[in-house]
Amino acid sequence: MGDQIQTLKGFRDFVGSQARKRKWLIKKIETVFERFGYEPLETPALEYESLLLGKYGTEADKLIYGFEDRGGRRVALRYDQTIPTARVISEYQNQLALPYKRYQMQQVWRADKPQKGRYREFLQCDADIIGTTAISAEAEILTLYAAIYTEIGLDSLKIKVNDREDLIKTLETTGIPLDKIFTVIQTIDKLDKKSKDEVRDELGQKGIESEVAKSLLSTLESQKVSEKLQKIISLAESMGVKKEIFTFSPTLARGLDYYTGMIFEGFIPEYKGGSVGGGGRYDKLLKQLVEVELPAVGFGLGFDRTLEAAEQLDKVPSLVTTALVLVTVFSPELTDKSIEVANYLRYNKVPTEIYLDSEKKLDRQLKYANKKDIPFVIIIGPEEVGKNIVKLKDMRSGDQKSIELSECISSILSR
Amino acid sequence: MGDQIQTLKGFRDFVGSQARKRKWLIKKIETVFERFGYEPLETPALEYESLLLGKYGTEADKLIYGFEDRGGRRVALRYDQTIPTARVISEYQNQLALPYKRYQMQQVWRADKPQKGRYREFLQCDADIIGTTAISAEAEILTLYAAIYTEIGLDSLKIKVNDREDLIKTLETTGIPLDKIFTVIQTIDKLDKKSKDEVRDELGQKGIESEVAKSLLSTLESQKVSEKLQKIISLAESMGVKKEIFTFSPTLARGLDYYTGMIFEGFIPEYKGGSVGGGGRYDKLLKQLVEVELPAVGFGLGFDRTLEAAEQLDKVPSLVTTALVLVTVFSPELTDKSIEVANYLRYNKVPTEIYLDSEKKLDRQLKYANKKDIPFVIIIGPEEVGKNIVKLKDMRSGDQKSIELSECISSILSR
Numbered sequence: 018m019g020d021q022i023q024t025l026k027g028f029r030d031f032v033g034s035q036a037r038k039r040k041w042l043i044k045k046i047e048t049v050f051e052r053f054g055y056e057p058l059e060t061p062a063l064e065y066e067s068l069l070l071g072k073y074g075t076e077a078d079k080l081i082y083g084f085e086d087r088g089g090r091r092v093a094l095r096y097d098q099t100i101p102t103a104r105v106i107s108e109y110q111n112q113l114a115l116p117y118k119r120y121q122m123q124q125v126w127r128a129d130k131p132q133k134g135r136y137r138e139f140l141q142c143d144a145d146i147i148g149t150t151a152i153s154a155e156a157e158i159l160t161l162y163a164a165i166y167t168e169i170g171l172d173s174l175k176i177k178v179n180d181r182e183d184l185i186k187t188l189e190t191t192g193i194p195l196d197k198i199f200t201v202i203q204t205i206d207k208l209d210k211k212s213k214d215e216v217r218d219e220l221g222q223k224g225i226e227s228e229v230a231k232s233l234l235s236t237l238e239s240q241k242v243s244e245k246l247q248k249i250i251s252l253a254e255s256m257g258v259k260k261e262i263f264t265f266s267p268t269l270a271r272g273l274d275y276y277t278g279m280i281f282e283g284f285i286p287e288y289k290g291g292s293v294g295g296g297g298r299y300d301k302l303l304k305q306l307v308e309v310e311l312p313a314v315g316f317g318l319g320f321d322r323t324l325e326a327a328e329q330l331d332k333v334p335s336l337v338t339t340a341l342v343l344v345t346v347f348s349p350e351l352t353d354k355s356i357e358v359a360n361y362l363r364y365n366k367v368p369t370e371i372y373l374d375s376e377k378k379l380d381r382q383l384k385y386a387n388k389k390d391i392p393f394v395i396i397i398g399p400e401e402v403g404k405n406i407v408k409l410k411d412m413r414s415g416d417q418k419s420i421e422l423s424e425c426i427s428s429i430l431s432r
Numbered sequence: 433m434g435d436q437i438q439t440l441k442g443f444r445d446f447v448g449s450q451a452r453k454r455k456w457l458i459k460k461i462e463t464v465f466e467r468f469g470y471e472p473l474e475t476p477a478l479e480y481e482s483l484l485l486g487k488y489g490t491e492a493d494k495l496i497y498g499f500e501d502r503g504g505r506r507v508a509l510r511y512d513q514t515i516p517t518a519r520v521i522s523e524y525q526n527q528l529a530l531p532y533k534r535y536q537m538q539q540v541w542r543a544d545k546p547q548k549g550r551y552r553e554f555l556q557c558d559a560d561i562i563g564t565t566a567i568s569a570e571a572e573i574l575t576l577y578a579a580i581y582t583e584i585g586l587d588s589l590k591i592k593v594n595d596r597e598d599l600i601k602t603l604e605t606t607g608i609p610l611d612k613i614f615t616v617i618q619t620i621d622k623l624d625k626k627s628k629d630e631v632r633d634e635l636g637q638k639g640i641e642s643e644v645a646k647s648l649l650s651t652l653e654s655q656k657v658s659e660k661l662q663k664i665i666s667l668a669e670s671m672g673v674k675k676e677i678f679t680f681s682p683t684l685a686r687g688l689d690y691y692t693g694m695i696f697e698g699f700i701p702e703y704k705g706g707s708v709g710g711g712g713r714y715d716k717l718l719k720q721l722v723e724v725e726l727p728a729v730g731f732g733l734g735f736d737r738t739l740e741a742a743e744q745l746d747k748v749p750s751l752v753t754t755a756l757v758l759v760t761v762f763s764p765e766l767t768d769k770s771i772e773v774a775n776y777l778r779y780n781k782v783p784t785e786i787y788l789d790s791e792k793k794l795d796r797q798l799k800y801a802n803k804k805d806i807p808f809v810i811i812i813g814p815e816e817v818g819k820n821i822v823k824l825k826d827m828r829s830g831d832q833k834s835i836e837l838s839e840c841i842s843s844i845l846s847r
Contacts, residue, residue, distance in 0.1 A: 021480040022522050022722055025507060028476035030520055033527070036472040040462075047455075052778050054755025054785025054806075057451040061443035061553050062477065062509075062539060063497075065436040082478075084499030087543045092440060094477075105445055107437050112448070114803035116788060124477060128502045138476050151789040153767065164778075255768050257775045307437055340469030352568065353670055360672045363467045363579075370469025373531060374566040388529035391469075 027129070027137030034390065038333050039140075042169070042324050043122065046142055049165045050120040053157070055144055058119040060101035062126075066091040069100055072306065073273075080127040094126040098143045098317075100306060106147060107307035115148030115311070122320075134290065134321070142294075145315025147303070152245065154314050155279045155298060156252035162283060162294070162316050163258045169323070170332040174293075175284045177266035180246055181276040181297065184267070187240065191233040197223065199274050205237070206270035240267035249279060271295060275302040279314070288326035294318040340370035341429050342393040343386040349375040354397050358407060358422060365426050386412055393429050442544070442552030449805065453748050454555075457584070457739050458537060461557055464580045465535040468572070470559055473534040475516035477541075481508040484515055487721065488688075495542040509541040513558045513732075515721060521562060522722035530563035530726070537735075549705065549736070557709075560730025562718070567660065569729050570694045570713060571667035577698060577709070577731050578673045584738070585747040589708075590699045592681035595661055596691040596712065599682070602655065606648040612638065614689050620652070621685035655682035664694060686710060690717040694729070703741035709733040755785035756844050757808040758801040764790040769812050773822060773837060780841050801827055808844050 024030055031039055050057075066083040070093075083093035095101060098121045106113065122142045129135055144161055146154045159176065166174040184205075185198060193201050204219045211219075213234060220230040242265040254260045271280045280297030296316025303309045327333050344359040346352050352375045359371040370391065372382045379396065386394050396408040401419065409425050410417040411432075420428070439445055446454055465472075481498040485508075498508040510516060513536045521528065537557045544550055559576055561569045574591065581589040599620075600613060608616050619634045626634075628649060635645040657680040669675045686695045693713030700708055711731025718724045742748050759774040761767050767790045774786040785806065787797045794811065801809045811823040816834065824840050825832040826847075835843070 021482045022519055023480075024476060024519075024523070025478055025480060025505070028478060030476070030523070031472075031474040032520060032524055033471055036474050039474070040472050051754055051783050052781065054758075054783055056448055056754045056804075057446075057455050059446040059451050059454070061439060061445070062541065063440055063443060063553070065438075065440060067436045079502075082501065086497065087494075090440070101445075104437050104439075105447060108439070108445070109447055114800050118785070126477065138478070146788065149789050151791070153786075153788045153790070157786070157788060252767075252771070255771045255775075257779075339466055339471045343469075352667075356568075356667070356670045360670075364672075366467065368466050368469055370533070371568075371572070373561065373568045373572060374564050375568070376566070385529050389471075 025137070027131030027135075029136060029138070037339060038324060038328070041333060042320070042327065043140075045168050046122070046165055046318070047120075049161065049168050050144060053118075053161050053164070055118045055120040055161075058102065058105065058121045059123065060095070060098070060105060060121070062095050062124070063092045064095065064101060064104070066093040068104060069093045069096050072100055073097075080129050082126045082128055095123065096127060097125055098123060098141050099302070102143075102145065102147075103303050103306040103309070106303060106311065107309050110309060116154065117147045118145070119147075120144040136321070140320045142318040142320050143315060144318075145313055147313045147315075148311050150300065150312045152249050153252055155249045156256055158296065158314050158316055159249070159253045159263075159281060160256040160258050162281075162296070162318065163253075163262060165318065166283070166285075166293075166323075169327055171285055171323070171326060171330065173286055174262055175264060175286060176262050176281050177264050177269045177284070178246060178250070178279060178281045179266050179269035180243055180278060181271070181280050182278055183240070183243055184237075184270060187236055187267075188233065191236055192229050193225065193233065197225065201225065201233075202270040203272055205268055206272055208268045234268075237267045246279065271297060275299045275305075277301055281316075283318075285326045285330070287330055288322070290322050290325055292319065293322045293326060340368045340389070340391050341432070342367060342369050342395055342425075343382070343389075343391045344369060344371045344395045344397075345379055345382040345386075346372050346375040347379065347396065347398045351375075351397060351399070351402065354402055355395075358395060358397060361422060362426070362429075367426055367429055383410075383412075392432055395425065440552070442546030442550075444551060444553070452754060453739060453743070456748060457735070457742065458555075460583050461537070461580055461733065462535075464576065464583050465559060468533075468576050468579070470533045470535045470576075473517065473520065473536045474538065475510070475513070475520060475536070477510050477539070478507045479510065479516060479519070481506040483519060484508045484511050487515055488512075495544050497541045497543055510538065511542060512540055513538060513556050514717070517558075517560065517562075518718050518721040518724070521718060521726065522724050525724060531569065532562045533560070534562070535559040551736070555735045557733040557735050558730060559733075560728055562728045562730075563726050565715065565727045567664050568667055570664045571671055573711065573729050573731055574664070574668045574678075574696060575671040575673050577696075577711070577733065578668075578677060580733065581698070581700075581708075581738075584742055586700055586738070586742060586745065588701055589677055590679060590701060591677050591696050592679050592684045592699070593661060593665070593694060593696045594681050594684040595658055595693060596686070596695050597693055598655070598658055599652075599685060602651055602682075603648065606651055607644050608640065608648065612640065616640065616648075617685040618687055620683055621687055623683045649683075652682045661694065686712060690714045690720075692716055696731070698733075700741045700745070702745055703737070705737050705740055707734065708737045708741060755783045755804070755806050756847075757782060757784050757810055757840075758797070758804075758806045759784060759786045759810045759812075760794055760797040760801075761787050761790040762794065762811065762813045766790075766812060766814070766817065769817055773810060773812060776837060777841070777844075782841055782844055798825075798827075807847055810840065 081093050086092045217230045276297040277300045278298035282292045282295035298314040300312035303311045344355050346355045362369040394410045496508050501507045632645045691712040692715045695712030697707045697710035713729040715727035718726045759770050761770045777784040809825045
């Protein structure tokens with residue numbers, strides 16, 4: 018088999034602590050979704066290819082993993098979660114209570130050129146409210162998004178907001194031709210990464226006269242926040258979000274074509290990897306995709322970047338380990354005693370591992386705990402058995418004490 | 433798009449309560465894996481096709497979803513979790529602490545003929561211990577498997593155990609030719625679904641003389657449980673499993689070729705959908721697959737069947753709903769009051785939904801709660817605001833009471 022015993026480029030294994038950290042973050046996010054009463058949704062990895070093709074332009078089509086299945090059907094791997102959700106809404110519209118609030122956390126696949134931070138398989142985390150135009154929906158989406166970062170401990174989150182409708186109006190009144198609106202938006206969207214000159218140059222390459230481009234940028238910069246955005250922010254504030262985290266950003270454009278109202282993007286100032294997600298209102302997309310006339314607003318949270326930010330800012334607890342304690346086995350004759358102790362700890366909900374091979378020396382068992390980052394070890398030798406106690410060793414400090422088993426639980430859990 | 437706005441045959445959407453029930457079961461299972469100190473593992477959906485092909489025979493090969501990716505590589509969707517785990521062990525062997533105890537819960541894809549209970553995409557739940565021949569590993573695997581069913585509330589679980597080594601010895605001594613051992617095992621494995629006569633007929637078709645077949649079956653039936661199996665069961669007992677759940681089943685064979693020692697299968701007697709999972713020791717497989725000489729023992733839990741059994745036996749709590757309470761909005765002017773109440777409940781970790789559209793009549797809001805199975809509704813009208821109370825309505829009984837907000841929490845959570 019040779020060189021095939023390896024992961025495909027752009028794909029990742031999550032082993033040990035990396036897998037545990039992901040589980041930690043997934044749980045945090047799910048907790049918040051559920052606290053807000055959002056329902057989980059799961060859709061298949063494969064869909065009819067024709068459902069996916071032509072929805073996001075020809076560039077996106079090239080990134081779809083499509084193939085012919087054994088029954089001769091053209092099928093494709095999930096490219097995003099929006100299209101499958103649209104299909105679900107179309108198929109189940111009579112069963113769903115509206116507004117439908119769902120969250121979805123599944124892998125998507127894109128045949129993109131792999132590079133740092135860009136993978137061919139990654140987890141998307143989306144939440145959307147489908148079926149209401151009430152602006153409290155925008156406010157709730159912002160609140161939900163912010164609440165996730167509070168839950169993770171990333172309190173420094175900043176959210177840039179803008180209104181796509183205002184942006185388009187400005188573009189129209191400045192004299193941008195209708196057929197160039199979206200390509201201009203894509204260029205303007207680069208203003209947080211590129212200089213104004215570079216953006217003006219790109220606009221020029223797209224056929225926008227330099228006077229028009231100049232006037233457009235200065236009009237955008239002097240734009241005042243609209244009454245609607247103010248109301249949304251003030252509602253979000255009453256829902257518990259600190260007002261300071263919001264910045265009105267009249268040049269924020271978001272790449273995707275389909276937004277029709279409020280748009281936003283999240284940033285962690287200390288984290289240099291870029292935006293950690295964003296979203297907005299898209300009232301016409303479901304009609305376009307599946308002929309269902311329902312307004313919608315939602316976000317996609319950047320899972321990999323959020324995890325990276327949480328790691329860099331030390332928000333992932335170091336105790337994200339599977340077992341908190343390893344019960345060692347002193348000798349084959351004392352196996353039963355160790356099993357008894359492990360049972361007691363598990364019964365009391367302490368994540369516990371027992372060393373399975375009583376033939377191995379204690380030294381080797383301690384090394385095992387060390388390699389697996391298990392913070393505590395329990396040793397029960399003949400001396401301990403006689404006195405009905407156990408030896409509890411803290412693997413970080415090296416401290417050890419002989420105590421009653423019942424005392425162990427609080428020592429272990431309080432770490 | 434027409435008929436493509438639908439799920440592919442053999443694939444499933446999980447919407448609303450179905451998705452919530454799956455989350456409930458996944459959490460239960462993960463809780464137990466973690467209590468035993470097992471590490472999560474995630475591998476990519478796609479692997480090199482050559483890694484997967486030829487490992488489980490030509491029949492299995494036909495079920496693999498393989499295709500050429502955009503870079504001209506032959507790739508294939510995950511068919512099981514054993515081969516990716518073997519690859520991980522080969523790639524990361526220097527980093528992994530042995531024994532490596534991992535669990536993996538990911539989707540697999542098989543281009544099988546869809547039928548009742550058989551899908552083309554389904555979740556596999558595996559746990560394995562890799563790197564020790566100690567029989568306490570068999571005992572722990574049995575204990576872990578049983579503990580999951582206890583956690584779910586499926587206490588009636590029965591486990592059939594046998595030893596593949598003993599079975600093969602019996603086959604050899606009864607005169608089954610070496611090259612027919614595995615095909616005979618596959619026939620014997622059908623003894624719990626087919627009659628003895630049918631099994632004898634099938635053995636005949638496979639070229640086993642009727643005298644030999646007869647003698648084989650009677651030898652198997654009179655087989656006594658080996659000392660090793662007795663030890664394993666007694667160890668599992670000391671780990672907390674009730675001895676009564678085990679049955680020695682000398683004709684239990686398990687379909688897969690690779691087992692080398694203890695094998696087992698789980699059943700819920702009241703559930704008629706068949707075995708809910710099983711596993712065993714496979715000491716030679718990793719050498720065959722990836723040239724790594726490590727012994728292993730593990731199980732695969734049948735997720736769909738286990739969920740079906742839990743539903744049939746009423747073990748899935750009816751309150752597996754996302755929000756426990758809907759805070760209604762009496763009128764646009766009172767929106768802030770409702771938001772305040774929702775904030776308070778969420779802050780106190782009560783999964784809470786707020787009705788977003790203050791223009792909609794209360795009646796419609798109550799219907800929404802009903803359709804979504806939300807058990808409680810809170811109403812805050814002008815009267816309540818004045819007295820600083822809320823109206824809490826139990827949607828099942830129809831009872832409602834006017835109480836202070838702080839009292840609500842216990843009423844809601846105690847249901």
